[in-house]
Amino acid sequence: MKLTDIDVAVIGSGPAGMAAAIRAKEEGAEQVLILERQEQLGGLLHQCVHNGFGLCYFKQDLTGPEYSHRFVEKINDLGIQVLLRTMVTHLSPDRQITAVNDREGILRFKPKSVVLAMGCRERSRGQLNVPGTRPAGIFTAGTAQRFVNVEGWIPGKKVVILGSGDIGMIMARRLTLEGAEVRAVVEILPYVGGLTRNEVQCLHDFHIPLLLEHTVTEIHGQERLEAVTLAKVDKDKTPIRGTQQRVECDTLLLSVGLIPENELSRMAGVRLDPLTGGPVVNQWRETNVPGIFAGGNVLHVHDMVDDVSWEAEIAGTSAARFTKKETMGKENIIVKGGRNIRYVVPQAITAQQDVTLYARVKEKEENVSLKVGSIFSKSLKVVKPGEMLKIDLTQNQLRQMVENALELSIEHIKRRQDG
Amino acid sequence: MNQMETEVLIIGGGVLGAAVARELSRYRVDVLLVEKEADFGWGSTKTNMCIVCQGGDALEFRPEYHRSKLVWDSMPLMEPLCQELDVPFRKVGELALIRNNEELNKFQKLKSKAEKLGLKGHQFIDQDTLRQMEPNITRDAIGALHDPHIAIVDPVRLTIALIENAGQNGVNIMRETEVLNIFQKSNQFEVETNRGLMKCRFIVNAAGISVEKIARMVNSDDFVLYPIRGYVGILDKNLGDLIKHEIHMRPDAPGQMNILTPSVHGNLFFGTTMQPAKRGDCSTTEKIAEIGLKNVRKIIPDLSEREIIHSFAGFLMFRNWEVGWHECVVQASRRVPRFISICIGYPGVSAAPATAKEVVTLLRREGLRLEQNPAFNPIRKAPPAFTHLSEERQKELIAQDSRYGHVVCRCETVTEGEVIEAIRRGANTLDGIKFRTRAGMGRCQGGFCTPRVVNILARELGLSEKMITKKGRGSRLLLFQSKELLEGSI
Numbered sequence: 083m084k085l086t087d088i089d090v091a092v093i094g095s096g097p098a099g100m101a102a103a104i105r106a107k108e109e110g111a112e113q114v115l116i117l118e119r120q121e122q123l124g125g126l127l128h129q130c131v132h133n134g135f136g137l138c139y140f141k142q143d144l145t146g147p148e149y150s151h152r153f154v155e156k157i158n159d160l161g162i163q164v165l166l167r168t169m170v171t172h173l174s175p176d177r178q179i180t181a182v183n184d185r186e187g188i189l190r191f192k193p194k195s196v197v198l199a200m201g202c203r204e205r206s207r208g209q210l211n212v213p214g215t216r217p218a219g220i221f222t223a224g225t226a227q228r229f230v231n232v233e234g235w236i237p238g239k240k241v242v243i244l245g246s247g248d249i250g251m252i253m254a255r256r257l258t259l260e261g262a263e264v265r266a267v268v269e270i271l272p273y274v275g276g277l278t279r280n281e282v283q284c285l286h287d288f289h290i291p292l293l294l295e296h297t298v299t300e301i302h303g304q305e306r307l308e309a310v311t312l313a314k315v316d317k318d319k320t321p322i323r324g325t326q327q328r329v330e331c332d333t334l335l336l337s338v339g340l341i342p343e344n345e346l347s348r349m350a351g352v353r354l355d356p357l358t359g360g361p362v363v364n365q366w367r368e369t370n371v372p373g374i375f376a377g378g379n380v381l382h383v384h385d386m387v388d389d390v391s392w393e394a395e396i397a398g399t400s401a402a403r404f405t406k407k408e409t410m411g412k413e414n415i416i417v418k419g420g421r422n423i424r425y426v427v428p429q430a431i432t433a434q435q436d437v438t439l440y441a442r443v444k445e446k447e448e449n450v451s452l453k454v455g456s457i458f459s460k461s462l463k464v465v466k467p468g469e470m471l472k473i474d475l476t477q478n479q480l481r482q483m484v485e486n487a488l489e490l491s492i493e494h495i496k497r498r499q500d501g
Numbered sequence: 502m503n504q505m506e507t508e509v510l511i512i513g514g515g516v517l518g519a520a521v522a523r524e525l526s527r528y529r530v531d532v533l534l535v536e537k538e539a540d541f542g543w544g545s546t547k548t549n550m551c552i553v554c555q556g557g558d559a560l561e562f563r564p565e566y567h568r569s570k571l572v573w574d575s576m577p578l579m580e581p582l583c584q585e586l587d588v589p590f591r592k593v594g595e596l597a598l599i600r601n602n603e604e605l606n607k608f609q610k611l612k613s614k615a616e617k618l619g620l621k622g623h624q625f626i627d628q629d630t631l632r633q634m635e636p637n638i639t640r641d642a643i644g645a646l647h648d649p650h651i652a653i654v655d656p657v658r659l660t661i662a663l664i665e666n667a668g669q670n671g672v673n674i675m676r677e678t679e680v681l682n683i684f685q686k687s688n689q690f691e692v693e694t695n696r697g698l699m700k701c702r703f704i705v706n707a708a709g710i711s712v713e714k715i716a717r718m719v720n721s722d723d724f725v726l727y728p729i730r731g732y733v734g735i736l737d738k739n740l741g742d743l744i745k746h747e748i749h750m751r752p753d754a755p756g757q758m759n760i761l762t763p764s765v766h767g768n769l770f771f772g773t774t775m776q777p778a779k780r781g782d783c784s785t786t787e788k789i790a791e792i793g794l795k796n797v798r799k800i801i802p803d804l805s806e807r808e809i810i811h812s813f814a815g816f817l818m819f820r821n822w823e824v825g826w827h828e829c830v831v832q833a834s835r836r837v838p839r840f841i842s843i844c845i846g847y848p849g850v851s852a853a854p855a856t857a858k859e860v861v862t863l864l865r866r867e868g869l870r871l872e873q874n875p876a877f878n879p880i881r882k883a884p885p886a887f888t889h890l891s892e893e894r895q896k897e898l899i900a901q902d903s904r905y906g907h908v909v910c911r912c913e914t915v916t917e918g919e920v921i922e923a924i925r926r927g928a929n930t931l932d933g934i935k936f937r938t939r940a941g942m943g944r945c946q947g948g949f950c951t952p953r954v955v956n957i958l959a960r961e962l963g964l965s966e967k968m969i970t971k972k973g974r975g976s977r978l979l980l981f982q983s984k985e986l987l988e989g990s991i
Contacts, residue, residue: 119908119911167907169908169911169914171888171908171914182895182899182906182908182916183906183907184899184903184904184905184906184907184917185903185906186906187895187896187899187900187906188892188895188896188899188906203944203945203948203949204945204948206810206811206944206945206946206947206948207946208735208809208810208811208812208946211785211787211790211806211809211812213784213785213786213787213790214784214785215782215783215784216783216813217971217976218931218970218971218972218976218977218978219978221951222948224948225947225948225949225951225952228952229952229979230983232952233952233956233966234982234983235966235967235979235981235982235983236979236980236981236982236983236985236986237978237979237980238980238981239980239981239986260983260984260986260987261984261985261986261987262986299787300784301784305971305972305974305975305976306975306976306977332980333980345912348739
C-alpha cells in the first residue's frame, strides 16, 4: 500500500466511515483508505446483535452485523483500502495523519482529504459524579453490550440501569433474555432518553420497571456492587428527601448519554460546537479546516444508523470532490436554534441547493409547530430530545429568504378560541 | 508457605512502607513487606493530589512539628530519588493567590518565616506578572506568592518503583497478605496472616489508615489518629494547559484546602474538600463534590462540571485534629520493643524519603544490626510508556515486540505491550493495570479498554475472564458465562 497517494482517508469504519468511504470512491476518488482501530470493519455495529438497523436505508429490518456486512461487501468490491487494528494518534491542521499498528508500526502520511468518522463514546460514572463507593460491577451499557454479545460474559444477575438511552434499554432486554433480573431502568427525566420504539419493545414488552423522574443517589459495596439507593427527583432534578429506597443489585449499567469523540478534530484545529460536541460544519459537512470533513456521530449523536450513513455520504462526496479541486459552493446562511431547540446541524448552508437539517429539542412538548424562519412550518404531535428532527428544505423554499440567518424553533400551536 | 521467618517485617505497601523497604535494601538484612491489597499504593498513596510540597500551605512552616522536618529533609532527596527510580517528577512551582490585604499580610509572615528557616526562593508576584504567568485564573487575585520548589509526582508509580527496586535488592514482597494478629514472644513477633504465620524480630507498621489497628494488636496504642476524608476531582486532559503552576488559594472555611494543580500525566486535579468520616469509607458524597466544584470555581470561574472525568476520596490522618494540623507518627513503641509505627497523614509522599531514613535510624536504635549491602543497585528502569517515547524509540519497540503497536486504551494511548509488561511486573487486576499503565484513566474511564484489558489479563495470567477482578478479592467483574443464568430454567 502506498500511503503517499491517498486521496481520501476515512478515520473510523462504523456506519459513518464505511458509508463515507464508499461514496468517496463512487464519486471518483481513486485511492480511498479506511483506518480502523478494531479487528474488523463496522465499528460498534458488530456488538449490536439486535434488529432495527436499515429500516429506512435498506427498507429491511437488519441486525447490526447484517447492516455492517452490506457495507463491508461494497468496500471489498470497490477496492477501498483498509488498515485494521490501526489507531490514528495524531491529525495535524495540514491533514497529516500519524497512526500506529502492530504490522507497519508508525505510519505517517498526508491524504488529499480526510473524513472524520470516529463516532462517539459513552458518558461515564465520573462525569455523572454519582456519589458512593467504587466497587466492581459498574459498566457503561455499551461496555456491557460488548461483554455479553461479543465476549460471551454476563456481568451479573441483578441489574439496575441508570439512564434510558437506547443502548441501556436494549441491554435491559438483552440481559432479561439472558436470565438476569433487570430490577429497574431509572431515568431522571419524565420521559425516556431513547426512542419510543425501544421503550415499548425493550422495556414494556418485557415488563421491566421504568422509574421516570428517579435517579441513583448512592452506590454501595466495597468489592462488588451490593446495592444502589434510588430517589425520586423534583422538577430541578434534585432528589426528594424521604423518597430514597435501597435496591439490592450486583450490576449497574449507565446509559446516560453519548459524547462525540473529537480528540483528533481538536488536534487538527477543527472548530467544535459546544451544543453538539462535534465540529461546526456547512451542508457539505466541511469543517473550518480545509480538506477535513465530518459525518455521523462524531458530528452529533444520531438515533438511527440510517441517518448516520446518509449524513456520512455527504461528507464522503465532499471529500472526493475536494481532491478533484471542485468547489462546493459558498455557505451564506447561518442556521441557529431558537425556542426549545438544542442544536441544528449543519450550522451553515447555502440557498443554492436542497438541504436536510437535523435538529434536537431541549424538552418534550406536545401539539407544537416546528418553524424554520418564515419559510417552513409543520405541526407535530410530540417532540422529545430522544427523537431527532429531520427537516428537508428545497432550494425554492430557501430562496424565499430575505435574511442570511435561519432560526429553527418549536412554537405552541395557538388554538382557535371558541365563540 | 505457611511459616516464614524474617528479620524485619514491614506491614503496608504504600509509599511509606515501600520507601522503608527500599531504604533497608541498602543493607544486608532480611526484610519482608506485606500488603493486604492486590497491588501497591492503593490506600492513601493513591488518593492523593500528587504534589511534592515543602510544608508551606497547611503546615505553615512550623518547625515545632516533626512532620515539617521530615518534609524539609525530604525536599533535596525527592528529585534524585525519582531520577534513580525513573519516575516522572516535575517542578511546577506554586502560586499562592493573594486576594486582599489580609491575605497579603498572612503570606508576608509566611515568607519571612520560611526565610528564617532557610527555605529560599519565595517571591511576591504582582498582578500583571501573575496574569502573564497564569492568564486563565480568577481576576480576583491581586498577586501571588511564588514558591519555585513545589513539584508533582505520580505517587502510585513512585511506590511501585520503590517496591520494584527493593525487590531487585533482595527485599521479599507479598501482596494480598493481610495481618490478622500479632503475638509477642520473648525475642520475636509471631504474625498471623491470611497466608500463614510469619516470625520476625522487628516490625515496621506502615499500615496507613489501619496503623492504629496494627498497633493495638501488640497493645501499643500510644497514639490516636483522626481520619479526615478529602475529596479530589480530576479534569479532562483537554484542560491540561489551563494552568502551569500549582495554584493555591487560601480556603474560605477552616480545615479546607483549595488547590488546582497540574499532574505529571496532563490532567488537572482539584481539591481538597475535607470532612471527618468513618475510617476507610472512601465514598464520595454529593455535598462534598458540590463544595469541591464551588471551590475550584473560585480559581477558574467558568469551569464546566462536564470537564470532571473522575473524582475520588481518601484519608488524611491527623493527630489531634481539633487543635489544627498537627503531628505525625514516626516512632518506636514506648511499651513494645522493636515495634515502629509510621503515619505521616499529610503530606505523606513529600515526607517519604526522609521518613524512610529515620525509620532505619529507629530500627538501629532498637537493636537492628545493619551492614551495607555491597550489591545495592539504586537504579530501576520504568517500563516504556509508548505515548511519551520519541518516534524512533516507538519504532524500535514495535520492531522488538509488535504488541507495542497495538493500542488498547484510546484515551491515554496505552498499548498491549505496556499492559503485558505491567502484568509481567506484577499487575493482576484491572485497577492494577490502570495505575501502572493508565489504561482506563482517561476521559472514557475504561469504557473502551475494559474488555480488552480483561482479555489480556486472562490470557497472560492463564485464567478465565470470569476470574479477573477489578481490585482483588471479591471484586470479580464478570459473574456468569452466557446462558449460565438460564440453565436452571430450561
